Amino acid sequence: MIRVLLADDEAVVRAGVRAILATAPDIEVVAEAADGRAAVDLARAHRPDVALLDIRMPVLDGLGAAAELRRAAPDVAVVILTTFSEDDYITAALDGGASGFLLKSGDPYELMAAVRAAHGGAAYLSPRIAHRVIQQVSGGRLSRRTAARERIAVLSPREREVLALVGAGLSNAEIGERLFLVEGTVKAYVSAVLNRLEVRNRVQAAVLAYEAGLIPPGTDY
Structure with missing residues (x-):
């Protein structure tokens, strides 16, 4: 069962998200918060697998909560859920270590x-x-591709394979199946790739893989 912490200052939104997730047999909402500070405290207490955080919340916003969770509960994956899609929010969320970014106006599934x-x-x-995101990294593609290829030159051939599959959106288990590796070995490779490339999370690694030409344009994350 995937344990989820839900944080949003609007009770109606929390109820709607909780109702959607309740239809999934493998997902359980274990805690709810109306502000970012409470979300961090509840994450420490309940140790959820995933935290769904709204960006604009009182006391501590979603970006601040994500940053604190990265330090206090690094095993909790953060997904940002918001009505705002401005580039600054996207960049800040991904730079802050979020594993995902969802719009409330998107498909519930x-x-x-x-x-x-x-x-x-x-x-x-x-x-x-x-x-x-693809539009952003597509600007100045030639110079970006050159820089990206220089960055990934430090990787071994196997690490490049792993980076390409991370860029294609595969989970650790799926990468293991594709490369005939146990999941623990994949986790070690992914951690090494992130460290050697000096990126904070898989989304930044995926963007770098795209810029370097390791995955084709139009590939979904």
Whole structure:
């Protein structure tokens, strides 16, 4: 069972998200919070697998809560759920270590897909968000590709394979199946790749893989 912490300052939104997730047999909402500070405290107490955080909340916003969770409960995967899709929010969320970014106006089933992806060690972006990220990295593509290829030159051939599959949105288990590796070995490879590339999370690694030409344009995260 995937244990989820839900944080949003609007009770109606929390009720709606909880109702959607309740239809999934493998997902359980174990705690709810109306502000970011409470979300961090509840995460420490309940140790959920995934935290769904709204960006704009009182006391401590979602970005601040995500940053604190990264320090206090690094095993909790963070997915940002918001009505705002401005580029600054997207960049801040991904730079802050979020595993996913969802719009409240998106398909309800994206919630379940994002929770499962984050729990499996993969990244998930709403299609509209993924499109905007791709547009951002597509600007100045030649110079970006050169820089990205220089960055990934430090990786071994196997690490590049792992990076490409992370970029394609595969979970650790799926990468293991593809490369005939046990999941623990995949986790070690992913951790090594993130450290050597000096990126904070799988989304940033996926963007770098795209820039370097390891995955084709249009591939979903």
